[in-house]
Amino acid sequence: MDANLYSLIERHxxxxxxxxxxxxxGGPVVHYDDLFAMSARVAHALVAAGCEPGDxxxxxxxxxxxxxxxxxxxxxAGLVYLPLNTGYQRSELEYFFADARxxxxxxxxxxxxxxxxxxxxATVLTLAELMDRAASAPTAFATVPRGADDLAAILYTSxxxxxxxxxxxxxxxxxxxxxxxxxxWGFTRGDVLLHALPIYHVHGLFVAIHCVLLSGARxxxxxxFDAQEVTALLPRATVMMGVPTxxxxxxxxxxxxxxxxxxxxxxVSGSAPLLAETFEAxxxxxxxxxxxxxxxxxxxxxxxxxxxxxxxxxxVGTPLPGIEVRIVDEQGTPCADEAIGGxxxxxxxxxxxxxxxxxxxxxxxxxxxxxxTGDIGQWVDAGAGTPYLRIVGRAKDLIITGGLNxxxxxxxxxxxxxxxxxxSAVVGVPDADFGEAVAAVVVRRGGAALTEAQxxxxxxxxxxxxxxxxxxxxxxxxxxxxxGKVQKAVLRxxxxxx
Ligand code: AMP
Numbered sequence: 001m002d003a004n005l006y007s008l009i010e011r012h013x014x015x016x017x018x019x020x021x022x023x024x025x026g027g028p029v030v031h032y033d034d035l036f037a038m039s040a041r042v043a044h045a046l047v048a049a050g051c052e053p054g055d056x057x058x059x060x061x062x063x064x065x066x067x068x069x070x071x072x073x074x075x076x077a078g079l080v081y082l083p084l085n086t087g088y089q090r091s092e093l094e095y096f097f098a099d100a101r102x103x104x105x106x107x108x109x110x111x112x113x114x115x116x117x118x119x120x121x122a123t124v125l126t127l128a129e130l131m132d133r134a135a136s137a138p139t140a141f142a143t144v145p146r147g148a149d150d151l152a153a154i155l156y157t158s159x160x161x162x163x164x165x166x167x168x169x170x171x172x173x174x175x176x177x178x179x180x181x182x183x184x185w186g187f188t189r190g191d192v193l194l195h196a197l198p199i200y201h202v203h204g205l206f207v208a209i210h211c212v213l214l215s216g217a218r219x220x221x222x223x224x225f226d227a228q229e230v231t232a233l234l235p236r237a238t239v240m241m242g243v244p245t246x247x248x249x250x251x252x253x254x255x256x257x258x259x260x261x262x263x264x265x266x267x268v269s270g271s272a273p274l275l276a277e278t279f280e281a282x283x284x285x286x287x288x289x290x291x292x293x294x295x296x297x298x299x300x301x302x303x304x305x306x307x308x309x310x311x312x313x314x315x316v317g318t319p320l321p322g323i324e325v326r327i328v329d330e331q332g333t334p335c336a337d338e339a340i341g342g343x344x345x346x347x348x349x350x351x352x353x354x355x356x357x358x359x360x361x362x363x364x365x366x367x368x369x370x371x372x373t374g375d376i377g378q379w380v381d382a383g384a385g386t387p388y389l390r391i392v393g394r395a396k397d398l399i400i401t402g403g404l405n406x407x408x409x410x411x412x413x414x415x416x417x418x419x420x421x422x423x424s425a426v427v428g429v430p431d432a433d434f435g436e437a438v439a440a441v442v443v444r445r446g447g448a449a450l451t452e453a454q455x456x457x458x459x460x461x462x463x464x465x466x467x468x469x470x471x472x473x474x475x476x477x478x479x480x481x482x483x484g485k486v487q488k489a490v491l492r493x494x495x496x497x498x
Pocket of ligand 1: 296
């Protein structure tokens with residue numbers, strides 16, 4: 001049977017196709033049949049450029065509905081879509097192109113010359129040029145049948161250390177995850193999703209868009225997140241998905257409150273940890289409990305707090321249907337009770353491996369088929385009958401000081417709870433004596449006069465001595481990447497010197 005995700009999307013479209021799919025405030029309304037017709041045209045243009053099933057098509061372009069048509073065109077033509085963060089620079093792009101060898105590269109006009117000069121084996125063109133080529137092509141295209149294990153996309157992980165790895169995502173991965181989310185989060189044709197996320201990442205591209213397309217819903221499509229604009233537009237939406245930064249920025253917006261959220265049935269947060277403080281402040285301000293979920297490029301969505309039932313701050317909920325999650329100790333043995341350990345995941349959502357890195361792929365899987373996420377977690381009793389998962393940190397963020405393990409999250413939560421603290425990040429810095437020493441990087445509330453000695457004093461006696469930071473550094477902001485993740489590697493580098 002054809003397992004092409006596009007065929008599934010087509011089957012779930014509103015009958016007749018004349019329903020809006022994507023609405024740009026002050027811009028065009030794109031109906032489902034417009035989107036499908038455009039994807040057919042682009043699919044013809046890609047085939048005419050020499051693409052054959054299995055070929056890669058790379059895109060580093062600004063958010064536009066034509067990019068969505070390009071993604072669907074790749075699915076239809078059996079091509080492998082390779083979205084690239086718009087922030088990537090020349091040397092990073094060269095690595096991705098050399099690694100993935102795309103047949104077509106769609107890029108920003110200001111990059112065209114340099115990329116075209118370096119990538120002679122590919123057709124390099126701007127989105128506008130691709131659309132020109134597509135304009136005269138037919139609006140029907142016979143979708144290329146795909147097996148469930150055929151590749152639909154390659155997404156390079158935003159690895160902060162070592163070489164970025166291309167995660168191979170199959171049609172099965174995307175379809176199974178999307179169907180699970182539509183059901184779990186109760187998406188229907190009546191939903192309007194406010195889409196302000198970038199579309200080169202799993203969150204904005206797969207989670208948000210697939211929930212809409214597989215329920216025949218529509219989206220309010222914004223080029224980027226702006227708290228004031230979003231506050232004004234929320235009354236036209238029923239669902240918003242965001243990274244935690246979206247929620248903290250909304251809380252900083254004076255006009256944001258209960259009225260702005262009156263039509264919203266669901267706020268979803270993910271891609272980085274949502275501070276318990278943000279969850280609570282948001283609930284106090286709007287009456288809405290943000291639903292936090294957990295996922296990653298290699299696994300799509302893994303766990304979610306419930307649509308109905310308690311949503312617990314600081315947890316990421318329970319495994320999605322069909323997905324198994326376990327916590328293991330350093331020997332790979334499943335941990336008992338609430339012990340902290342590595343998070344491993346198995347299910348139809350798990351990617352097919354890293355592009356051209358069979359050894360790296362093997363190293364990240366267990367003999368019984370679990371993927372080692374590299375996250376550290378624990379099961380906690382959330383009072384809901386089933387334990388909820390709590391993410392404690394990344395394995396690579398683990399601090400080992402004098403041979404003892406320190407999980408940054410535990411220290412960060414205590415510092416965040418101190419008066420005068422907005423947020424904190426705890427990292428390991430080189431230490432002649434202990435190998436690594438615990439250092440806390442803290443953002444103070446405006447006007448707060450908190451000192452290093454006060455932070456250290458507040459923690460002393462509360463937690464084991466080896467966990468108490470040796471240094472506390474105050475900064476105005478924590479460095480974050482486009483998805484809102486605190487860049488701990490940047491902090492480690494910046495504060496490496498004593
Ligand atoms: P990415 O592949 O860029 O989506 O990053 C995936 C990583 O983001 C995961 O392995 C986690 O470390 C982190 N992450 C995603 N969602 C959450 C969450 N709700 N809480 C904590 N960490 C998260």
